[in-house]
Amino acid sequence: MKMSGAKIVIESMIQEGVEVVFGYPGGAIMNVYDEIYKQDSFEHILTRHEQAAVHAADGYARATGKVGVAFLTSGPGFTNGVTGLATAYTDSIPLVVISGQVPTGLIGTDAFQEIDAVGISRPCTKHNFLVKDVKDLAYIIKEAFYLAKSGRPGPVHIDIPKDVTAAKTEFVYPKEVDLKTYKPNTKGNKRQLKKAVEAIKQAKKPLVYIGGGAILSNSATLVREFVHTTQIPAVETLMAKGVLRYDDPLNLGMVGMHGTYAANMAMAEADLIISLGARFDDRVTGRLDEFAKDAKIIHIDIDPTSISKIVHADYPIVGDLKNVLEDMMPLIKSQIDPEQYAYFRNIVERYNQLHPLSFHDSDKVLKPQWVIQKTGEILADKAIVVTDVGQHQMWAAQYYPFTYPREFITSGGLGTMGFGFPAAIGAKRAKKDKIVVNFSGDGSILMNIQELVTAYEYKLPVINIILNNNYLGMVRQWQTMFYDDRLAETDLSIQPDFVQLAQACGGKGYRVKTKEEFIQALNDAIKQPVPVMIDVIIDRREIVLPMVPAGESLSNTIVEYHDPKAIENKG
Amino acid sequence: MKKILSVIVENEHGVLARVVNLFAGRGYNIDSLTVAPIPQSNYSRMTIATQGEPHVFEQIAKQLNKLVPVYKVIESDNFIEKEMAMVKFPIENSLSDIDALARCYNGSISNVSDDFIVATIIDRPARIDNFIKGIKRYNPIEIVRSGVSVIDR
Numbered sequence: 001m002k003m004s005g006a007k008i009v010i011e012s013m014i015q016e017g018v019e020v021v022f023g024y025p026g027g028a029i030m031n032v033y034d035e036i037y038k039q040d041s042f043e044h045i046l047t048r049h050e051q052a053a054v055h056a057a058d059g060y061a062r063a064t065g066k067v068g069v070a071f072l073t074s075g076p077g078f079t080n081g082v083t084g085l086a087t088a089y090t091d092s093i094p095l096v097v098i099s100g101q102v103p104t105g106l107i108g109t110d111a112f113q114e115i116d117a118v119g120i121s122r123p124c125t126k127h128n129f130l131v132k133d134v135k136d137l138a139y140i141i142k143e144a145f146y147l148a149k150s151g152r153p154g155p156v157h158i159d160i161p162k163d164v165t166a167a168k169t170e171f172v173y174p175k176e177v178d179l180k181t182y183k184p185n186t187k188g189n190k191r192q193l194k195k196a197v198e199a200i201k202q203a204k205k206p207l208v209y210i211g212g213g214a215i216l217s218n219s220a221t222l223v224r225e226f227v228h229t230t231q232i233p234a235v236e237t238l239m240a241k242g243v244l245r246y247d248d249p250l251n252l253g254m255v256g257m258h259g260t261y262a263a264n265m266a267m268a269e270a271d272l273i274i275s276l277g278a279r280f281d282d283r284v285t286g287r288l289d290e291f292a293k294d295a296k297i298i299h300i301d302i303d304p305t306s307i308s309k310i311v312h313a314d315y316p317i318v319g320d321l322k323n324v325l326e327d328m329m330p331l332i333k334s335q336i337d338p339e340q341y342a343y344f345r346n347i348v349e350r351y352n353q354l355h356p357l358s359f360h361d362s363d364k365v366l367k368p369q370w371v372i373q374k375t376g377e378i379l380a381d382k383a384i385v386v387t388d389v390g391q392h393q394m395w396a397a398q399y400y401p402f403t404y405p406r407e408f409i410t411s412g413g414l415g416t417m418g419f420g421f422p423a424a425i426g427a428k429r430a431k432k433d434k435i436v437v438n439f440s441g442d443g444s445i446l447m448n449i450q451e452l453v454t455a456y457e458y459k460l461p462v463i464n465i466i467l468n469n470n471y472l473g474m475v476r477q478w479q480t481m482f483y484d485d486r487l488a489e490t491d492l493s494i495q496p497d498f499v500q501l502a503q504a505c506g507g508k509g510y511r512v513k514t515k516e517e518f519i520q521a522l523n524d525a526i527k528q529p530v531p532v533m534i535d536v537i538i539d540r541r542e543i544v545l546p547m548v549p550a551g552e553s554l555s556n557t558i559v560e561y562h563d564p565k566a567i568e569n570k571g
Numbered sequence: 572m573k574k575i576l577s578v579i580v581e582n583e584h585g586v587l588a589r590v591v592n593l594f595a596g597r598g599y600n601i602d603s604l605t606v607a608p609i610p611q612s613n614y615s616r617m618t619i620a621t622q623g624e625p626h627v628f629e630q631i632a633k634q635l636n637k638l639v640p641v642y643k644v645i646e647s648d649n650f651i652e653k654e655m656a657m658v659k660f661p662i663e664n665s666l667s668d669i670d671a672l673a674r675c676y677n678g679s680i681s682n683v684s685d686d687f688i689v690a691t692i693i694d695r696p697a698r699i700d701n702f703i704k705g706i707k708r709y710n711p712i713e714i715v716r717s718g719v720s721v722i723d724r
Contacts, residue, residue: 118585119588122585122588122592123592123596126639127639128585130584181580181639181642182639304633305630305633305634305637308629309630
């Protein structure tokens with residue numbers, strides 16, 4: 001039976017087991033939306049901005065590990081979604097984003113709502129397609145899903161001109177794809193693997209460095225087994241939160257710019273760094289020529305371009321972390337004596353005792369760290385925690401008690417303000433039995449505030465906890481520390497009334513200034529069937545510590561900072 | 572450091588843009604670039620001449636390999652390199668001088684019109700540099716170089 005391109009899009013989604021699509025219609029993609037109207041196999045969630053549609057699909061993908069799907073129209077619809085693509089690309093999140101395009105004959109004529117979409121998405125997607133013939137459509141969609149989730153995952157963009165969605169052809173959905181030019185290497189090289197185990201055996205001060213790849217490859221259980229069997233201390237990146245439990249005695253916490261003192265010192269002193277799905281981001285390494293000077297490096301990564309990109313890897317292993325660890329564990333179990341690292345464990349434990357993660361609590365003003373800790377006490381593992389970008393993001397990473405992978409959803413690589421709320425909506429859609437909390441700041445939350453309406457309409461009661469300091473806090477912190485407190489354009493004293501704003505969109509709002517008020521508001525918020533905003537008035541001058549100033553080495557971690565303008569003196 | 576990469580890619584629209592974007596996005600210059608389909612296949616071969624540090628090349632080669640339509644990236648120090656140059660001279664020059672010179676560089680005169688002589692040579696890029704230096708006194712009007720093509724020995 002012949003089918004239109006639009007219908008083929010729908011049927012292909014069904015074949016791929018898609019249960020929800022986030023999107024926003026428009027002229028060039030109307031044929032597809034007409035077919036969405038006629039079907040009831042999957043749900044379509046209409047966000048109020050295309051950027052939010054892609055972030056929501058992203059949040060859905062991060063919460064489930066499945067491919068997130070978003071539909072956009074041509075021109076501005078697509079360009080609004082680009083930030084979403086770039087966000088997913090830097091964090092290796094599997095998405096398929098389909099955009100409408102002007103009819104083939106009009107491409108290149110500056111037609112209404114025409115933009116060179118594949119030209120724009122090329123550097124911020126894993127791959128992209130312009131479909132020129134309806135006969136290719138089904139295969140391209142199949143290929144897109146395959147590319148998005150295989151190898152190093154990432155977003156794939158398909159641009160479909162309007163005449164292609166109108167044209168008809170036989171629909172045959174391919175069973176599998178075979179790409180001669182794309183064969184990700186998922187099995188680690190056995191010889192390299194043996195050498196790596198030998199290096200671990202020889203090491204006196206080895207350190208496990210866990211990255212987001214441990215979550216993407218679903219290998220948290222194996223990573224835990226590796227760490228517990230070897231008793232090697234571990235540090236984690238922002239993207240690896242939850243791979244190890246927060247209270248695992250071997251977990252030294254986050255490493256890097258806002259990492260713990262113990263994690264950063266361990267990184268600086270290790271003689272062997274075992275990198276599991278991490279990519280030596282500049283926010284992790286600090287000053288490169290000082291980074292891990294005495295350490296050999298085992299680098300396990302699915303993407304060969306990540307290896308020896310920043311730091312030379314002495315033992316490169318290209319492969320899926322899960323496969324590599326499965327192959328490695330028997331060797332580890334038979335060859336490694338955990339006693340041999342007791343000395344190093346002792347050293348890092350002393351670093352941890354010297355400067356544990358801490359803040360100065362107050363009875364006069366709410367501290368953001370307390371708010372996050374308290375949220376963790378109340379919600380614990382019942383919640384998925386999403387964040388926007390800035391100080392609140394770092395505090396959430398530092399102080400929330402994460403216990404399992406995919407519990408924490410954050411824009412790590414690109415650092416996209418405005419990511420949190422729509423991603424939380426996507427996560428809530430994916431995991432309706434979970435409480436979904438979005439920690440945000442008074443800056444970030446306004447960047448996709450229109451999604452209150454979406455959350456209300458689709459009964460996705462996300463709880464936004466706004467850590468409100470009337471500042472663009474992270475930039476303000478840098479201005480204070482490195483720009484002599486010249487607060488250029490970071491003062492957000494003029495703000496909407498978040499309580500009324502929530503109410504205006506069908507949600508519920510709270511404003512809290514004390515601990516009691518916060519506890520009460522959060523306990524009430526959990527019961528709400530509508531989206532919630534808790535406007536938490538926090539200490540304006542609180543800063544994120546520890547901190548490694550940009551371009552400094554990890555051993556120069558600042559753990560105390562005296563702010564002369566602080567509202568109340570520390571300690 | 573000069574370096575030549577031979578890249579075999581799927582012959583489809585957009586693939587040249589993907590490859591070139593890799594260079595452009597990182598601020599690397601391409602000295603020359605040639606592309607043509609490989610006979611009896613769905614592939615094309617790109618030959619890219621560029622300059623940079625060895626570790627940069629390693630990264631570029633990996634990044635090229637990562638592109639979905641790239642089949643193979645060949646880096647070698649053992650390429651046979653050839654390039655073509657076409658030069659237009661004023662008709663006032665001695666035809667035999669130019670013919671003799673061109674022959675020294677595997678070339679010949681391709682065309683003589685009322686106003687111009689066009690000579691074409693095919694040789695190693697370094698030899699083409701020499702040729703271009705050597706013909707200065709014949710006042711060439713236009714010089715067209717094809718960019719280098721290579722094959723592994």
